Amino acid sequence: MTQDELKQQVGRAAANYVLSNVAHGAVLGVGTGSTVNFFIDEVAAFKDRFRGAVSSSNASTARLRAHGFEVLELNDIETLPVYVDGADEIDAAGHMIKGGGGALTREKIVAMVAQTFVCIVDESKRVDLLGAFPLPVEVIPMASAAIARRFVDLDGQPTLRVAKDGSTFVTDNGNWVLDVHGLRIPDPVGLEAEVNNWPGVVTVGLFARRGANISLLGTKEGVHRIDY
Incomplete structure (x- = not known):
């Protein structure tokens, strides 16, 4: 199939x-x-x-x-x-x-x-372990670089999502999305709570x-x- x-x-x-x-x-x-x-x-x-x-x-x-x-x-x-x-x-x-x-x-x-x-x-x-798919994080645009640096500190590799026409992808809410590659997430509940507390994060794409x-x-x- x-x-x-x-x-x-x-x-x-x-x-x-x-x-x-x-x-x-x-x-x-x-x-x-x-x-x-x-x-x-x-x-x-x-x-x-x-x-x-x-x-x-x-x-x-x-x-x-x-x-x-x-x-x-x-x-x-x-x-x-x-x-x-x-x-x-x-x-x-x-x-x-x-x-x-x-x-x-x-x-x-x-x-x-x-x-x-x-x-x-x-x-x-x-x-078996979340993280092979890049973790999406919706962010307030002015905070995107600061949030990206926080993920680098966690050994993640964040990239700003780009739309099909090459422009910055914008959500239905008017925000940007960082896609964080390279994470291994053994504690999704804990990481969700931590990232959601970072100023500038609207939502992290962990549903734990x-x-x-x-x-x-x-x-x-x-x-x-x-x-x-």
């Missing part, structure tokens, strides 16, 4: 999960990325079962609306039973690196509100203090559910 086929099967499994576990009239939390796009496409056929969705990015909002979903503001939602999103890496404890698409801050906010975080990934994202509750892992043998 190709990677896209693996993503499609896990997107379908996530749609089946919410149809079986989320009450009629509830609001879905929807993340960002290529695997989530397959989930959106799969669940769209049942959109009338749900009051609407809360989205973590402008791109996902546009895709949801194109399928006829009502996209709601998180501030108007009291309960969010489930949040479905992908990850760039996930370990055996459900700790993740996220933010390859640049939506890490909004993703973390929606994940904080959700009762259950369902992470949907193909088997290439499962790792609020990790996944469930992962749906796409493999050539089918989709495996893992509970944490």
Whole structure:
């Protein structure tokens, strides 16, 4: 199976999960990325079962609306039973690196509100130790050089993310992203707490203090559910 086929099967499994576990009239939390796009496409056929969705990015909002979903503001939602999103890496404890698409801050906010975080990934994202994927960090632009120096002190190799047109990548929140290469992260909870306390950091792409509750892992043998 190709990677896209693996993503499609896990997107379908996530749609089946919410149809079986989320009450009629509830609001879905929807993340960002290529695997989530397959989930959106799969669940769209049942959109009338749900009051609407809360989205973590402008791109996902546009895709949801194109399928006829009502996209709601998180501030108007009291309960969010489930949040479905992908990850760039996930370990055996459900700790993740996220933010390859640049939506890490909004993703973390929606994940904080959700009762259950369902992470949907193909088997290439499962790792024993986080850090092979460069760690995304959303930063206030004026702090980017100072934050980069802090990561160098941790033996990281930070680079400023560049958009496809060669300009500096700008998040939906108007900030920049540092991608930190070369880290090995044996204590993701501790590193998340430390980096989030640095002035100028908006969000670090470690989802460890609020990790996944469930992962749906796409493999050539089918989709495996893992509970944490």
